[in-house]
Amino acid sequence: GVAFEHLLVSSPKPGVGLVQLNRPKALNALCTPLILELNSALRTFQSDKTIGAIVLTGSEKAFAAGADIKEMKDLSFADAYGNDFIENWSDLVTFLKKPLITAVNGYALGGGCELALMGDIMYCSNTAVFGQPEIKLGVIPGAGGSQRLTKAIGKSRAMECILTGENILAKQAGEWGLVAKVFESPQECVDGAVKMAEKIAGFSQIAVKAAKEVVNKSQDLGIREGVEFERRVFHGLFGSRDQKVGMGAFAAKQKPEWTHE
Numbered sequence: 001g002v003a004f005e006h007l008l009v010s011s012p013k014p015g016v017g018l019v020q021l022n023r024p025k026a027l028n029a030l031c032t033p034l035i036l037e038l039n040s041a042l043r044t045f046q047s048d049k050t051i052g053a054i055v056l057t058g059s060e061k062a063f064a065a066g067a068d069i070k071e072m073k074d075l076s077f078a079d080a081y082g083n084d085f086i087e088n089w090s091d092l093v094t095f096l097k098k099p100l101i102t103a104v105n106g107y108a109l110g111g112g113c114e115l116a117l118m119g120d121i122m123y124c125s126n127t128a129v130f131g132q133p134e135i136k137l138g139v140i141p142g143a144g145g146s147q148r149l150t151k152a153i154g155k156s157r158a159m160e161c162i163l164t165g166e167n168i169l170a171k172q173a174g175e176w177g178l179v180a181k182v183f184e185s186p187q188e189c190v191d192g193a194v195k196m197a198e199k200i201a202g203f204s205q206i207a208v209k210a211a212k213e214v215v216n217k218s219q220d221l222g223i224r225e226g227v228e229f230e231r232r233v234f235h236g237l238f239g240s241r242d243q244k245v246g247m248g249a250f251a252a253k254q255k256p257e258w259t260h261e
């Protein structure tokens with residue numbers, strides 16, 4: 001595969017793509033070259049037909065300690081706005097049609113927390129520390145945190161986090177439903193994420209793609225339009241081969257052999 005400076009990329013199980021942020025000297029601070037590499041690695045997995053789900057993680061110490069403050073500190077308004085600073089971050093969620101699981105150990109601060117929130121499923125271990133400390137730097141979240149964190153944990157809790165810069169610890173993240181599961185150790189968190197990704201990758205990629213698409217629509221649409229959208233996509237799946245494979249296998253008491261068509 002391609003060698004990256006700030007990432008480790010592998011496929012630890014059939015159907016699973018694993019991307020590990022690897023910039024230990026800066027606690028995986030998300031400098032522009034790292035974000036470009038991440039986009040590239042995710043695009044490669046997106047177009048690889050053998051990959052059904054992707055896991056994104058960091059190190060034991062840090063998922064990512066935020067955008068790179070040293071890179072940002074001297075930017076002018078024209079640099080930031082004129083050059084669409086961090087605009088390419090949002091690519092991550094818009095082009096990725098395959099499920100993304102984010103597995104958080106250690107610090108997920110600022111842009112690191114926002115990146116974790118871009119996952120379709122988020123897991124963490126008991127070492128995880130989430131936070132939006134931008135207020136302490138004289139700015140605000142800039143990669144979707146104010147919107148995604150608020151959707152995830154509710155307005156009052158998100159306001160408290162964003163206005164005070166106070167961190168949210170793993171246990172709290174579990175109780176508030178910020179994450180789907182809190183694992184006992186960093187290794188178990190990554191292994192657990194890979195295991196769930198393998199499970200997802202074992203289903204029809206057509207159905208998985210549709211499932212992700214309809215759930216994500218719930219974040220943008222009202223319930224009525226959302227349910228209508230779901231119904232259209234559900235009906236559409238009767239045009240897929242895998243609907244016949246799946247239901248036919250059930251009726252015949254056999255295991256389905258997915259065609260991904």
Ligand code: CO8
Nearest residue numbers: 025026027029065066067068069070109110111133142143
């Ligand atoms: N950017 C650049 N370098 C960083 C960052 C960062 N975000 N975080 C850590 N580092 C570097 C440190 O400078 C240090 O480098 P060096 O050894 O050269 O001094 C190295 O990583 C290790 O860090 P520490 O020595 O500080 O490690 P500690 O264990 O003592 O502390 C902390 C860990 C608490 C995580 C601490 O490093 C910290 O507070 N980091 C900054 C966290 C932060 O404020 N993050 C938010 C950044 S702002 C942001 O993300 C904006 C969002 C996105 C969009 C912006 C749009 C405009």
